[in-house]
Amino acid sequence: MKITVNVWRQKNADAKGEMVGYHLDDVSEDMSFLEMLDVLNEQLTLAGEEPVAFDHDCREGICGSCGVVINGIAHGPEVTTTCQLHMRSFKDGDVIDIEPWRAGAFPIVKDLVVDRGAFDRIIQSGGYISVNTGSAPEANNLPVPKEDADHAFAAATCIGCGACVAACPNGSAMLFTAAKVTHLGLLPQGQPERESRVASMVAQHDAEGFGSCTNIGECTAACPKGIPLDVISRLNRDLLGALAAGQA
Amino acid sequence: MAVSGLIMLGYLLVHMYGNLKFFQGQEYFDSYLEGLEDIFYPYLPHGGALWILRVVLLASLVAHVYCAITLWRRNKVAAGYTGGKRYHSKQNRTGIQRSYASFTMRWGGVILLLFIIGHLAQMLPNWLAPGGPSDSKYERVVNGFEIWWVVLLYTIGLVAVGFHLWHGFWSALTTLGQNRSSTRKDSVITIASWVLSVVIAGGFLIVPFAVFFFGAGS
Amino acid sequence: MSDTYTPTGAAEQFIEHGEDIHDTKAPSGPIERRWEQRQFDAKLVNAANRRKIKIIVVGTGLAGASAAATLGEAGYHVTSFCYQDSPRRAHSIAAQGGINAAKNYRNDGDSVYRLFYDTVKGGDFRSRESNSYRLAQVSVNIIDQCVAQGVPFAREYGGLLDNRSFGGVQVSRTFYARGQTGQQLLIGAYQALERQVAAGTVEVHTRHEMLDLVMVDGKARGVIVRDMVTGEIESHTADAVVLASGGYGNVYFLSTNAMGCNVTATWRAHRRGAYFGNPCYTQIHPTCIPVSGDYQSKLTLMSESLRNDGRIWVPKKAGDDRHPRDIPEDERDYYLERIYPAFGNLVPRDIASRAAKYQCDDGKGVGPGGLGVYLDFADAIERMGRPAVEAKYGNLFDMYARITGEDPYTEPMRIYPAVHYVMGGLWVDYDLQSNLEGLFVTGEANFSDQGANRLGASALMQGLADGYFVLPTTIANYLAAGPFEPVAEDHPAVLEARQAVEERIQKLLAVDGNRTVDSYHKELGHIMWEYCGMERTEEGLTKAIGLIRELRDDFWKNVKVTGEAEELNQTLERAGRVVDFFELGELMCIDALNREESCGGHFRAESQTEDGEALRHDDRFAYVAAWEFGGEKPILHKEPLEYEYVEMKARSYK
Ligand SMILES: Cc1cc2nc3c(=O)[nH]c(=O)nc-3n(C[C@H](O)[C@H](O)[C@H](O)COP(=O)(O)OP(=O)(O)OC[C@H]3O[C@@H](n4cnc5c(N)ncnc54)[C@H](O)[C@@H]3O)c2cc1C
Ligand code: HEM
Numbered sequence A: 001m002k003i004t005v006n007v008w009r010q011k012n013a014d015a016k017g018e019m020v021g022y023h024l025d026d027v028s029e030d031m032s033f034l035e036m037l038d039v040l041n042e043q044l045t046l047a048g049e050e051p052v053a054f055d056h057d058c059r060e061g062i063c064g065s066c067g068v069v070i071n072g073i074a075h076g077p078e079v080t081t082t083c084q085l086h087m088r089s090f091k092d093g094d095v096i097d098i099e100p101w102r103a104g105a106f107p108i109v110k111d112l113v114v115d116r117g118a119f120d121r122i123i124q125s126g127g128y129i130s131v132n133t134g135s136a137p138e139a140n141n142l143p144v145p146k147e148d149a150d151h152a153f154a155a156a157t158c159i160g161c162g163a164c165v166a167a168c169p170n171g172s173a174m175l176f177t178a179a180k181v182t183h184l185g186l187l188p189q190g191q192p193e194r195e196s197r198v199a200s201m202v203a204q205h206d207a208e209g210f211g212s213c214t215n216i217g218e219c220t221a222a223c224p225k226g227i228p229l230d231v232i233s234r235l236n237r238d239l240l241g242a243l244a245a246g247q248a
Numbered sequence B: 001m002a003v004s005g006l007i008m009l010g011y012l013l014v015h016m017y018g019n020l021k022f023f024q025g026q027e028y029f030d031s032y033l034e035g036l037e038d039i040f041y042p043y044l045p046h047g048g049a050l051w052i053l054r055v056v057l058l059a060s061l062v063a064h065v066y067c068a069i070t071l072w073r074r075n076k077v078a079a080g081y082t083g084g085k086r087y088h089s090k091q092n093r094t095g096i097q098r099s100y101a102s103f104t105m106r107w108g109g110v111i112l113l114l115f116i117i118g119h120l121a122q123m124l125p126n127w128l129a130p131g132g133p134s135d136s137k138y139e140r141v142v143n144g145f146e147i148w149w150v151v152l153l154y155t156i157g158l159v160a161v162g163f164h165l166w167h168g169f170w171s172a173l174t175t176l177g178q179n180r181s182s183t184r185k186d187s188v189i190t191i192a193s194w195v196l197s198v199v200i201a202g203g204f205l206i207v208p209f210a211v212f213f214f215g216a217g218s
Numbered sequence C: 001m002s003d004t005y006t007p008t009g010a011a012e013q014f015i016e017h018g019e020d021i022h023d024t025k026a027p028s029g030p031i032e033r034r035w036e037q038r039q040f041d042a043k044l045v046n047a048a049n050r051r052k053i054k055i056i057v058v059g060t061g062l063a064g065a066s067a068a069a070t071l072g073e074a075g076y077h078v079t080s081f082c083y084q085d086s087p088r089r090a091h092s093i094a095a096q097g098g099i100n101a102a103k104n105y106r107n108d109g110d111s112v113y114r115l116f117y118d119t120v121k122g123g124d125f126r127s128r129e130s131n132s133y134r135l136a137q138v139s140v141n142i143i144d145q146c147v148a149q150g151v152p153f154a155r156e157y158g159g160l161l162d163n164r165s166f167g168g169v170q171v172s173r174t175f176y177a178r179g180q181t182g183q184q185l186l187i188g189a190y191q192a193l194e195r196q197v198a199a200g201t202v203e204v205h206t207r208h209e210m211l212d213l214v215m216v217d218g219k220a221r222g223v224i225v226r227d228m229v230t231g232e233i234e235s236h237t238a239d240a241v242v243l244a245s246g247g248y249g250n251v252y253f254l255s256t257n258a259m260g261c262n263v264t265a266t267w268r269a270h271r272r273g274a275y276f277g278n279p280c281y282t283q284i285h286p287t288c289i290p291v292s293g294d295y296q297s298k299l300t301l302m303s304e305s306l307r308n309d310g311r312i313w314v315p316k317k318a319g320d321d322r323h324p325r326d327i328p329e330d331e332r333d334y335y336l337e338r339i340y341p342a343f344g345n346l347v348p349r350d351i352a353s354r355a356a357k358y359q360c361d362d363g364k365g366v367g368p369g370g371l372g373v374y375l376d377f378a379d380a381i382e383r384m385g386r387p388a389v390e391a392k393y394g395n396l397f398d399m400y401a402r403i404t405g406e407d408p409y410t411e412p413m414r415i416y417p418a419v420h421y422v423m424g425g426l427w428v429d430y431d432l433q434s435n436l437e438g439l440f441v442t443g444e445a446n447f448s449d450q451g452a453n454r455l456g457a458s459a460l461m462q463g464l465a466d467g468y469f470v471l472p473t474t475i476a477n478y479l480a481a482g483p484f485e486p487v488a489e490d491h492p493a494v495l496e497a498r499q500a501v502e503e504r505i506q507k508l509l510a511v512d513g514n515r516t517v518d519s520y521h522k523e524l525g526h527i528m529w530e531y532c533g534m535e536r537t538e539e540g541l542t543k544a545i546g547l548i549r550e551l552r553d554d555f556w557k558n559v560k561v562t563g564e565a566e567e568l569n570q571t572l573e574r575a576g577r578v579v580d581f582f583e584l585g586e587l588m589c590i591d592a593l594n595r596e597e598s599c600g601g602h603f604r605a606e607s608q609t610e611d612g613e614a615l616r617h618d619d620r621f622a623y624v625a626a627w628e629f630g631g632e633k634p635i636l637h638k639e640p641l642e643y644e645y646v647e648m649k650a651r652s653y654k
């Protein structure tokens, strides 16, 4: 099929960017979205133009590297990662707009590549359980109810892609932060640090310049891993608990 | 934000209940309003309870508006706008599942503020008096609501209230940690807020519509 | 075992011989005491000194992140690098199935000894006994560590950990977190790493690619990296260097590896003197989604568990292009069930893979390009009912449907083997130290404890064993002699390495030809897959060596690398990796040519039994091939393998 893509081109962090249109004449519907970009890049390279820079690695929907806003929706029309989106979700003759994640805390590096380092710093502020290697007790000494383990797992499947931020009209990373707070907060191992963790992670979230959550819910609708919305409420509950305990 | 919003919401419920006493006639309504001044009398001076309420409401409003403006600014920066737009694509402007109400929080709030100022000017000191001033609040209400544009403005104001609460009530409870559903649309709170906004907007609208369309009170 | 094949020594023209390696530093004595002995003998570094000691860790996968976190906790000053924008994205994240550990929670007769035994046998007797034993011992601690970190492993209703049986072993020893075990383990290690970043002991440099190793006075003392955002070339020095840079399956272009997986870090170390062990050992996984077109960039693995209920078949007639549902039962060939009646569709990975290849070679393959076989669930759906199939395999079916656009409930799936893992890597001793002093190698990047084949669920185990438990002890032994004299930024060795990197980049940009980097990579991949893939022959390998050399020459004349050096330049990054893949590919073919036997993932057509099974030659090839970089000709050092505890036997699945 033939398609037209409008891609955000920006040489580097300081340059001014713009949307640039390209035509592709021979797109197979079995291609993944990123393979379509590969084809575009081959075409650009041979024409002596700069290929489009975009982040990607596993191309299996698990590393969280990829991610662009397609026609105004983070990761595009299907609920999955950009790399797992296929061209059969589009029609012959479509015009596809491709833009980077846009958020104050995610500065653009080049074209469709943004800097998501803020996520790592949120984790640094408390997204872990403090246990030194070698000091762990026998694994089965502490049973975890299956239901808690399953819920913790569901929250832990966040791939840190940043689509929630890109989709949130407030540029808030509350879903990402809350997913981690929930994962660790549901497990017995995570209890000792539960209050201090939520307080410092939220503080870091705000310090990074992410917006405040006003419970719009776009984040969870765009999230390729279906991180549930109630994690945010749970975070708020924990935060109130921390406030009450004088931790925040 | 959530707390101040909920306080105002609480007031609105009581206020709406009070307004419905309109149908019990001029005397009853006016004396009911008088009576309000004497709540907890003699423990509080005449009008004391009302003044406390007013202070609380005003404080809530100020806090609410202050937070709203701060949030608005902050979140605009956080969303990374470039030149007035966030995303250039004109497709899917309304997102994936956003409720219409969530788009109208900010400007809807501004409409609300204007409405409240106008409303107070009309109801409390007799300043603005469309349809003619009167010492009876009952009459003021009736006089006002016989004019089509007053009713229209109230309708706009109340639709704004409805929208604001549709998202606001859900949001406030979620902020207070009470949502336990994995998606927006499955949540009981979403349904509750929808019902609440219809009841409030509808409940308030009964009076102006009754006056305008059915000539109640005249 | 009937030996029907006389070696020809065809590799001799390409290689030179060096001295054998006899000491791998493993302690002697009873095998179950060796690791304890080593830990006891290892010298310690006093806590106050650790702060002054710098360690570079390249890679943040399971092997790298766990090592960096643990070394940070111990108080060393660690600098860590990865090419992704966050350490959490390392390729380990993609592992699905699970991680083995000899916990024996199921009381089904598992033990450290049995895990050790299975690993040695699974590796087709080409791994070291001492290492495999240690791996099995440490496996137990890994689970404890991960659970304490909050890794949400699957649990039973009683709240205790669940296990499954995986990869054809008879005991249930695999711990898992649905289909995302690698992700959950890596996130655990990543969080431990970030905790150390917050504590100030570890510095993580993301989007930094290691392009060379700095050797000073015979010791590894630093690395040259490129900041992938600004293009700046930086030099970092330290007291020791750890490479945990993962596997090089991408030499085949199409593989289940992430797009950025590369050999550059280890290859550059190899060029600086580190031996490369068993480069030809690759693991090919039978159940991947087949290639659908030329544009294909990546192959996706589907869990092996599908073979428990799906039936594999091809049409009996070559070139039969009827719709699969129109092919009647008696015109189908359920070839695995036919050839291996005892194991049927559950034969090991290498056997299933090769059998599929043979069917396709005979023209019976299905789907685009005839490279695929059917994996049919029609019988299973009839037998178990669709809801049961959905419950068991639903997520895999969905993934298949998303990628191919076909509905596996109504049409059989198509599968084909794909490159999945490499057992080869830099040669290391028992301490995980390469032959270069101060250069340690962990995880998939080293030539590993897996021998010629890897059992399912044991790469994760190895990466974490290396990083959490083995390396922190053994590297201390080396560092006890430190801190060493600091290496200045302008030390001649640093300058020389830096300059070499800069020149290579300039040279790539200067070619300015008319072919894209990817087109070369794809062509190299084709050559490797064709001649050094599932089945290798003397003729094919010899041809491949020639083809690779030609292609490499052409690359340096005609490649087009766009953009500049001082910016984010993904074409340049890829070009640099392809350059190293060319050299590696050649060495892999030479190693495969030299190993005139079939073992594990390495199948030489000339060396098979009468009924077509792999035939080892333990008398001649029971050794690790450790290759030294020799310029024109690589130099082969043999490390003989001895088996004291497990008796060498032929594998049989008939
Ligand atoms: C699809 C799939 C499924 C798998 N499933 C299983 C399973 O179920 N069980 C199992 O045991 N194993 C499985 N494996 C194998 C296992 O995942 C890997 O062998 C293992 O994770 C490798 O870990 P690692 O830490 O050595 O390397 P990786 O995780 O690959 O990490 C490499 C690191 O090195 C960095 N790096 C690489 N090159 C450079 C450079 N030049 N400069 C700077 N940094 C660099 C990268 O950024 C990355 O951080 C699977 C593999 C695949 C592909
Ligand atoms: C006077 C002008 C007002 C303004 C400018 C205003 C503005 C806002 C804004 C910007 C929000 C943030 C939520 C979002 O953007 O999604 C908000 C939330 C809210 N508002 Fe108002 N508002 C006003 C009046 C009111 C009144 C009168 C009420 C009550 C009757 C009210 C109740 C709420 C509630 C309950 C919330 C949700 C709080 C939360 O998200 O935690 N607001 N308002």
Ligand code: HEM
Residues within 6 Å of the ligand: B012, B015, B019, B033, B036, B050, B054, B057, B112, B116, B119, B120, B123, B124, B137, B141, B154, B157, B158, B161, B204, B205, B207, B208
């Ligand atoms: C049709 C709808 C409404 C009618 C008929 C109505 C009527 C009145 C009347 C008669 C008073 C005077 C009460 C007194 O003197 O104590 C009043 C006060 C007030 N109204 Fe309304 N009102 C309506 C809607 C609203 C709405 C939607 C809001 C808020 C968003 C609002 C906010 C207030 C406030 C804050 C006061 C002042 C209370 C005080 O301080 O005494 N009203 N209203």
Ligand code: SF4
Residues within 6 Å of the ligand: A157, A158, A159, A160, A161, A162, A163, A164, A165, A175, A176, A179, A219, A222, A223, A224, A225, A226, A227
């Ligand atoms: S919460 Fe979802 S959208 Fe956000 S980073 Fe995690 S996986 Fe991506």
Ligand code: F3S
Residues within 6 Å of the ligand: A167, A168, A169, A170, A171, A172, A173, A174, A175, A212, A213, A214, A215, A216, A217, A218, A219, A220, A232
């Ligand atoms: S869309 Fe944004 S406002 Fe909150 S609920 Fe999600 S973070």
Ligand code: FES
Residues within 6 Å of the ligand: A055, A056, A057, A058, A059, A060, A061, A062, A063, A064, A065, A066, A067, A081, A082, A083, A084
């Ligand atoms: S490339 Fe890894 S999630 Fe898309």
